[in-house]
Amino acid sequence: MSSEASSILHDSNTPLLLFSDYHTHPQGHRVQRYTHELLQPWADSARRLGLKDIAFTDHDRYHAGIDFDEINRLRERNPDLRIRAGIELDNDPVHSPAGRKWIETNWDKLDFVLGSVHFLERADQMFDSVPDGAAQFEGRNIDEIYADYFRRLRELIATGLVDSLAHLDLIKIHGHRPTADIGTLVNETLEFIHASHLAIELSTAGWRKPVNELYPANSIIGLAMEKGIPFTTASDAHSHVQLGENFAKLAQKMSEFGIRRISVFEKHKRADVSLQL
Ligand SMILES: [Zn+2]
Numbered sequence: 001m002s003s004e005a006s007s008i009l010h011d012s013n014t015p016l017l018l019f020s021d022y023h024t025h026p027q028g029h030r031v032q033r034y035t036h037e038l039l040q041p042w043a044d045s046a047r048r049l050g051l052k053d054i055a056f057t058d059h060d061r062y063h064a065g066i067d068f069d070e071i072n073r074l075r076e077r078n079p080d081l082r083i084r085a086g087i088e089l090d091n092d093p094v095h096s097p098a099g100r101k102w103i104e105t106n107w108d109k110l111d112f113v114l115g116s117v118h119f120l121e122r123a124d125q126m127f128d129s130v131p132d133g134a135a136q137f138e139g140r141n142i143d144e145i146y147a148d149y150f151r152r153l154r155e156l157i158a159t160g161l162v163d164s165l166a167h168l169d170l171i172k173i174h175g176h177r178p179t180a181d182i183g184t185l186v187n188e189t190l191e192f193i194h195a196s197h198l199a200i201e202l203s204t205a206g207w208r209k210p211v212n213e214l215y216p217a218n219s220i221i222g223l224a225m226e227k228g229i230p231f232t233t234a235s236d237a238h239s240h241v242q243l244g245e246n247f248a249k250l251a252q253k254m255s256e257f258g259i260r261r262i263s264v265f266e267k268h269k270r271a272d273v274s275l276q277l
């Protein structure tokens, strides 16, 4: 690894070396067919950062752009990297029913499925749009919105099509905090996650959003650890330049928590890898 890579992922205060990013969007926010030109920069960025294992997880509404043959060619050209074919299954009331069907059809070609709740009552706008989505919280009872969010998350888990849950407490994105204790709500959800043998991601994306906090919150990470729920690491990069964003900061946090293992997936089969010092 070059010294430049070490400085990004492994600063002097950081004892852990992160090696995987399992939340990336090569297509960004529109259908763009997978091509060599689209995908190779992601492999180049991964190598530059010292990442060894990355998963492409475009939103299910852009499934038409995903080309498994192109992913295979990328693997052949970059044999030093593990490149996983994945997707982010949303709860989009308009597009995700077709997305679910596509995932079922292509299940054996996919390594990894992320599950995400981006939609509340409005079918035409992700509540996590910044800043527009914040309007969905105006004049509303925040405790009810939190309860509704976690109910939708449990519905998504119940589809049985998910390997890991993305940005578990995304509902905090605009900085709205519940007034009620959400401990029971979170505990029930984590119990369901554990019983369903799913992982959850540690996502640095929260640090670039108004809430400016890791997804999920410290209290949720602690509870997930108590239950033995495994973790994936994620940047939610929408451009290859965002790959592994803030991973040194994440490594520092994981080290404080004592998280020493990270999950990777091949054809939905989980392997827990010990992080190197
Ligand atoms: Zn998402």
Ligand SMILES: [Zn+2]
Binding pocket: 023, 025, 088, 236
């Ligand atoms: Zn995403």
